[in-house]
Amino acid sequence: MPEKGNSRGLLEVGRETLVAAAPPQRTTPKGHTVKLRRLFLYTFAPLVLTAGSAWAQEDDTAQESAAAEDLFVEEITVTATKREESLQDVPIAVTAITPLQIERAGMLDIRDLPTLASSFNMNSSQTESQGTTLRIRGVGTTGNNIGLESSVGVFLDGIYLSRPGIALGDQLDVESIEVLRGPQGTLFGRNVSAGALNLRTRRPSLTDQSGFLNLTAGNFNAFNVQAGVGGPLSDRVGYRLSAAVRNQDGFVESVSGAESYTRDRALLRGQLLWSFADRGSLRIIGDYSDADEECCDAVVLLETPAAALGSFAAAGLPAVGGVSVFGPSAFNARRSNAGPFVNPFDQKGLSAELNYNLTDNVSLTWLGSWRDFFASSIQDDFVGIGVYGVSPEAANGFETFDDIESWTQEFRLTGDTERVSWLVGGFASGEDILEHIGLGLLGDFSSFVDAILWNYALAPALPPAQLLGGVPLATGGTFGDVLAADNQALAFSGGIPVGGAFANNVYRQEGDSWSIFTHNTFRLSDRFSLVTGLRYVDETKDGSFRQPAASNPGCFATLLNAQALAEGAAGTPLAPVATTIGNLNAAFNCFPFATPADTGVPILPATFADTFQDDELVYTSQAVYEFSDTVKGYASYTHGFKSGGFNLDSTAAVGGADPRFDSEKIDALELGVKSEFANRRVRLNATLFDYDIEDFQVLEFTGVQFRTFNVPKAQSRGAELELSAVAGQHVTLNLGYTFADSEYPENCAGDLDAASVQSLCGAKLTNAPENVFSFGANWDDTVGDRFLVFASVNGRWEDDRRTSTQPNLAFDIQEANTKANVRVGLGGYSGRWAVELWSNNVTDEQTKNVTFNTPLRVGSRSTFLEAPRTVGATLRLTF
Known part of the structure; x- marks a missing residue:
């Protein structure tokens, strides 16, 4: 019988060891260089x-x-x-x-x-x-x-x-x-x-x-x-x-x-x-x-309702907005986008x-x-x-x-x-x-904001916002021009595409x-x-x-127009609507990971x-x-x-x-x-x-x-x-x-x-x-x-x-x-x-790890x- 502590790797039996003994650990990577x-x-x-x-x-x-x-x-x-x-x-x-x-x-x-x-x-x-x-x-x-x-x-x-x-x-x-x-x-x-x-x-x-x-x-x-x-x-x-x-x-x-x-x-x-x-x-x-x-x-588990409402198609993007597989079927098939x-x-x-x-009793x-x-x-x-x-x-x-x-x-x-x-x-x-x-x-960023924000999230606020159509914006024109534009997100950023911004x-x-x-x-x-x-x-x-x-000129145009809209609605019942429209546009167009710092x-x-x-x-x-x-x-x-x-x-x-x-x-x-x-x-x-x-x-x-x-x-x-x-x-x-x-x-x-x-x-x-x-x-x-x-x-x-x-x-x-x-x-x-x-995970259980808001x-x-x-x-x- 091999001596106790050897490297046998399968089984060691005897009066002085456990039924299953210990082999050297061995794992298995694969490299690229x-x-x-x-x-x-x-x-x-x-x-x-x-x-x-x-x-x-x-x-x-x-x-x-x-x-x-x-x-x-x-x-x-x-x-x-x-x-x-x-x-x-x-x-x-x-x-x-x-x-x-x-x-x-x-x-x-x-x-x-x-x-x-x-x-x-x-x-x-x-x-x-x-x-x-x-x-x-x-x-x-x-x-x-x-x-x-x-x-x-x-x-x-x-x-x-x-x-x-x-x-x-x-x-x-x-x-x-x-x-x-x-x-x-x-x-x-x-x-x-x-x-x-x-x-x-x-x-x-x-x-x-x-x-x-x-x-x-x-x-x-x-x-x-x-x-x-x-x-x-x-x-x-x-x-x-x-x-x-x-x-x-x-x-x-x-x-x-x-x-x-x-x-x-x-x-x-x-x-x-x-x-x-x-x-x-x-x-x-x-x-x-x-x-x-x-x-x-x-894997996308829950899709935004904006897709089903046609918001992406209305913004000139694919109707699914870039998410063609989602939900339980995507989860079970392990499919992403x-x-x-x-x-x-x-x-x-x-x-x-x-x-x-x-010494005999002291070790370093x-x-x-x-x-x-x-x-x-x-x-x-x-x-x-x-x-x-x-x-x-x-x-x-x-x-x-x-x-x-x-x-x-x-x-x-x-x-x-x-x-x-x-x-x-x-x-x-x-x-x-x-x-x-x-x-x-x-390149699709402004159209995406138009779809997800203007065509979906802000949609309930836009009918009353029509009353603010005459408010002049800092970049020229009026808020009514934004509401009439094909791409409202791009119009609100003064026509400056936010796509291309970086930090x-x-x-x-x-x-x-x-x-x-x-x-x-x-x-x-x-x-x-x-x-x-x-x-x-x-x-x-x-x-x-x-x-x-860093560069994001569309962010600053958005901030100026948000301020102008808020000032134009000040003191009216539509002030909260104006503030919401401005803040949400700023949150998207001034995405903090692609915006200049220390601007004041x-x-x-x-x-x-x-x-x-x-x-x-x-x-x-x-x-x-x-x-x-x-x-x-x-x-x-x-x-x-x-x-x-x-x-x-x-x-x-x-x-x-x-x-x-x-x-x-x-x-x-x-x-x-x-x-x-x-x-x-x-x-x-x-x-x-x-x-x-x-x-x-x-x-x-x-x-x-x-x-x-x-x-x-x-x-x-x-x-x-x-x-x-x-x-x-x-x-x-x-x-x-x-x-x-x-x-x-x-x-x-x-x-x-x-x-x-x-x-x-x-x-x-x-x-x-x-x-x-x-x-x-x-x-x-x-x-x-x-x-x-x-x-x-x-x-x-x-x-x-x-x-x-x-x-x-x-x-x-x-x-x-x-x-x-x-x-x-x-x-x-x-x-x-x-x-x-x-076989590991022999019954093929598919489980979640970390769940988060899709950015x-x-x-x-x-x-x-x-x-x-x-x-x-x-x-x-x-x-």
């Missing part, structure tokens, strides 16, 4: 021959299975406390995902994680790299504003990844994933007020040479390759090199022929490990990845980890990192006519991109005495964000953070311990918005340069009691913190508004029990939690602008159960249940009277289902004395959830649904090869979709 593909080929092509040779040397006989009474759930080691400890010993709610679970679930990236962790979910909007939100227990930061930071921190090999989009790369050669539920600020630092994802890749070996090769093909023309090789270079130095490419067509297709949600990416990671004998080690990791993908178009959405990105990073034993850890992430974007207007575009062609040659450069430094000292385990440390980080957004209004907007944020912290366990008796943690955090950010170029007009964009500074004392206290060798309980109180910052948007400082938003704070109570019973064949962990959140950060898109604000109060209360069981010699089970009542309380607005806040009170948090149930079952057995077979199913059932910040909109509710993944496989007993057939299209709602059913086959080879 020729240089990286060649490097992949030259480095890993020999693995095919090596693995084939290992296959030919397959063990001739299989060893007898262990007796059923000797089976037990696998002991899992986690690093949730910055130390290696058993999952059952840490007084933290942790979902620990093993390599076998990752492999059997077919997990490629963290988008697949909700199937394995009932308390976790995520969603993306129009760009995955810039608009991704992570949530734990229903709490997360919604929005695609790059100034917003996540409530769920992501850590890769101990290094903080500053934005969720940076963490969306494929999970290659991952050894374990930990979902840490609840505030984790005392140990993990900034922006983990809802929890953290702790991902660890496989370390180089100093003893054995090993490698793997995974080949996957599936529907949507999917083809994925992953490979890795590693081993000793000497008795003190080891290496590991892994790479992957992934390619897949999109699952949303536009009537224009464009696809969305494609995959075309590559990843290369190299590691070196130096051992200092019994004194410690130094690990250095470098990685590079790139992607050239098309994402993310949306726009042109391409292009979202290429690349990133590179370097990190180092030093662990050194200063240093972690340092540097990372650069660059993502560009071309976005259409979600419809099939030329309303606006985010592209160099539409924005006077100005490219839209995000560039995020960051560094981190962390030092920790840890020690143990007979009664105390102590930790002290310091952390510092810097982040430089540069964002360019170039948006231009296109080149530049946003920058430079942030520095530092903290000092301590985390200590006091063993007051053999069964009772007290854990305390403190962290002082200091955050400083300099944020700015400037505008190198209060409603138009204004540049800014300001500083945000905040500090906070984050703390936790935990009481832990060991009822028996297999049952432990704990109670904790934690105060968490997520930094505020800047609304990096052209509308942030309109009318002299403060572009900054406040920090978010959370107070969390938690009661937990961790237990094993039935001779350790069953593990059952249960948690109760209660959150009160202050100044909850929210971003909302109104259809015309993005608004970022703080809601004074939000809350989440609930319970969790996680069960792992060996249900026999060949079957293992994993079950999870989360109840999370995450909402804005009825008094959420406090003293604020803003409608944007008041309207949320009493509503559920966005994409926060109240009940979630995850399930997994694995069956393994031998065939004769040479083969192993397995079958697995993993799935998730979730309750209704609201897919938009705006409450009480029926189209925004994603109804309860179940998604299941199935996988069957056949392999050699030693685990050197395996062939698998699989400028009054009365229309659109949604981003989640992945449909995928099927395929995978070949795994190891040596």
